[in-house]
Amino acid sequence: MIQFLLNQDLIELEAVAPSLSILDWLRTNKGKTGTKEGCASGDCGACTVLIGENKQGNWQYKSINACLMLVGNLHGKHLVTIEAVSQNAFPEFDDLHPVQKAMVECHGSQCGFCTPGIIMSMLALYLNHTSYPGKSTAIHALGGNLCRCTGYNPILKAVEKCFDYPRANFNWQAELTLLTTKLAENAIPNLTNQNCHFYLPQNLADLVKLKAQMPTAQLVAGATDLSLAFTQQLKTPQQLISVSQCQPLIGYQQNQDGMFIGAATPYAEFIKQFCQIYPESTELFNRLGSTQIRNSGTLGGSIGNASPIGDPAPLLIALNAKIELASERGKRVIALEDYFIAYKTTQLKPDEVISGFYLPPRPLNLTLACHKISKRIEDDISTVCLVMALTTDNQHIITANIAFGGMTAIPARAKQTEAALIKQPTELATFKAAAKQISQDFSPLSDVRASAEYRVKVSENLLIRSWHQTFGQIEIQKNHSDNIQLPATRVQHAAL
Ligand SMILES: Cc1cc2nc3c(=O)[nH]c(=O)nc-3n(C[C@H](O)[C@H](O)[C@H](O)COP(=O)(O)OP(=O)(O)OC[C@H]3O[C@@H](n4cnc5c(N)ncnc54)[C@H](O)[C@@H]3O)c2cc1C
Ligand code: FES
Ligand code: FES
Incomplete structure (x- = not known):
């Protein structure tokens, strides 16, 4: 069974297809059609919803693509859809949340198909900032949302304006507490539908045991890549093992020996730290997918996919990174460069998972x-x-x-x-x-x-x-609105 909150309702699921996306579950099983389907491949943002996660007792919310994230990965989380945004009734704003009221006032919507997704991206920004964070941050927050008819200026104005109104806060505390109390009894959360299974091990011992028992099972992390096999190629996996809640694979550590990044850590959770050490990689990470993709996607998923066009691999290889592979037999660490053998063929054995990446300390020179x-x-x-x-x-x-x-x-x-x-x-x-x-x-x-x-x-x-x-001395003319901080010894670059 998996348990999570859908807006204010506690949901307990047992029989759901492992490859079912949140979007399909919302629209077909729950009749919640406010969340739209545009592309079903992470490109348009029409399906954007919020995911709340309990981080040491503090619930934090982020935007994700519901067409990509799998229902099984929702365990222990708070799924917030467009239906909940004005549900709390804000009478001072005509029962609209400030992000919705600003969209109306700034004429940010015409056909409206993109609007629920854009509202959810705005809401994520609103919940994570108490005042307008500036245009560059606003553009990044909306980078994964396409609008085909309004034009982006009114939408960006709405992002600024929503912070002008008095704050409007949600109160989900009672429901979140209920969810937290329920979760304690669940050892390996799972879903079963006919002969198909989804497992969500919480620790490394359970993860590698499951992989040893089911070497042909497909691993999944953020599902930003794997889901395309389900939504575009209509594949139906029999066994999925999700690494996304396996604690030793989540987070990063940094000390004098360098940095270790857990394979299942979403990009958004480590790139700030990473870019403090390597500010030259800021633009590369800012342009990796969209905010929604970076909120779900992981390094383990990128390297596990072994695509020749993934962005992290050239960066990590150039920095002499090592990859850690774990199985019931133990762990082994090899140079990332040696991990790739041929197209989509790697050194990963059927009973192994990628557990993390080691980066040496940055050389001074x-x-x-x-x-x-x-x-x-x-x-x-x-x-x-x-x-x-x-x-x-x-x-x-x-x-x-x-x-x-x-x-x-x-x-x-x-x-x-x-x-x-x-x-x-x-x-x-x-x-x-x-x-x-x-x-x-x-x-x-x-x-x-x-x-x-x-x-x-x-x-x-x-x-x-x-x-x-x-080494050259050319003054900067950036091709992007990012605030890239290069080391003082470096001259910022021009778009040549
Ligand atoms: C709209 C869109 C834009 C994108 N833009 C970019 C981009 O700009 N740059 C870029 O590099 N990528 C991009 N991607 C690709 C993708 O988001 C990244 O590759 C991401 O890092 C995948 O991580 P994930 O956790 O979602 O992987 P998943 O989809 O969960 O898994 C991907 C593969 O890795 C395997 N895997 C996952 N975790 C492990 C593990 N711990 N051990 C072993 N195998 C594992 C899975 O079995 C699967 O084969 C984009 C994707 C989309 C949909
Ligand atoms: S439907 Fe287009 S991003 Fe999900
Ligand atoms: S208002 Fe029509 S797509 Fe954005």
Whole structure:
């Protein structure tokens, strides 16, 4: 059984298909059709709902895509849908919540199909800020929500205006307390429907035991990637084991030995810390999916998917990260670079799970540059991703890690390009010469995102751009509204 709150109602479920999305459950099983289905693939945000999670007694709310998140992962959480937003009745605002009232006043809705999703993204922002956090934060909060008819300016005005009204707070304390008391009796929350099963182990021993018993079972974390197999390819898995509540896989630790990030930690929970150490990766993370995707998606899911175009792999490989794999036989740690063998083939054994990632401490003399080429700034997968990590003395390159996504069947280092950089002066000519080696390192494919020729050319240009960004003296003209804080020794970069 799994237990959670739907708005103010305690829900207990036992017989539900493991691959059922929250969106389908809401609309078909509960008749709650306020949450809309636009794309069923995480791209439009029409299905946005809020998830509340108990963090050491403090309930925190975030936006997610209901079309991607699985019902089984709701265990112990508070699901808030559009139906609950004005339910509490705010008479001073005509029974609308301030986010809804602001949308009306600013004319932020026309056909209205996107509006419930946008209201929920606004509500997440509202609940997490007591005053307007600024336009850049507002744009990020709405980056995963498409509107096809209103235009975004009235919506952004509404985001600002909702903070002008007196605060309106929800009071769900009694229901949240009831849920918390109920949960204690549940050992391994699960769902069963005919011959299909969903398991939600809470500790590592139960997780690896289940995986050893069912080596063909599919693992799932945030389901931002796996759900597409259910919603687009209509696959129906027999056994799903969710790692999303396995405590040792959640969170991060940082000390003098570096950083450990649990495989099931949603991006949103560690990227702030990560970007304090590596501020050059801020834009890469800000452009990974959308707020909704980053609130659910995990590093374990990205590397577990083994896609050649996932953004985290080139970054982690360039930073010499290691991956930890766990099973009933124990744990093993290998270089992430060696984890990928061939397209979607990795070193993961059928009884293993990815438990986390180790990053060494940042070298003092590290020069880092991250670039993502995609057709959209927000919510779009890479055509090419380049991460350059160099160590240097004052004038020469000592070590070079140049990792690419989108250039071959796996995330990989450009070894000949690296060789052309090592021991060379940190001058533009060095990078221009090294860029010529990229076509020796890779023979990329042409696909819907780009031709092979484009991929090679853009990679060459990105390497040269990396020089301008790091060693060159070009003033900034950012292509995004992020407030990127680079180390004082670095000149912020221009969009070349
Ligand atoms: C609209 C949209 C935009 C996106 N944009 C980007 C983007 O810009 N950049 C990018 O890199 N990605 C993007 N993605 C892809 C995806 O969100 C990420 O890859 C994310 O990190 C997947 O994490 P997850 O926890 O949701 O994985 P899941 O979907 O839960 O799992 C993905 C795969 O990993 C396996 N897996 C999960 N956890 C483990 C584990 N602990 N051990 C072993 N295997 C495991 C699963 O079995 C599955 O095969 C996007 C996806 C969508 C839908
Ligand atoms: S329906 Fe489009 S993001 Fe979910
Ligand atoms: S109001 Fe029509 S899609 Fe946004």
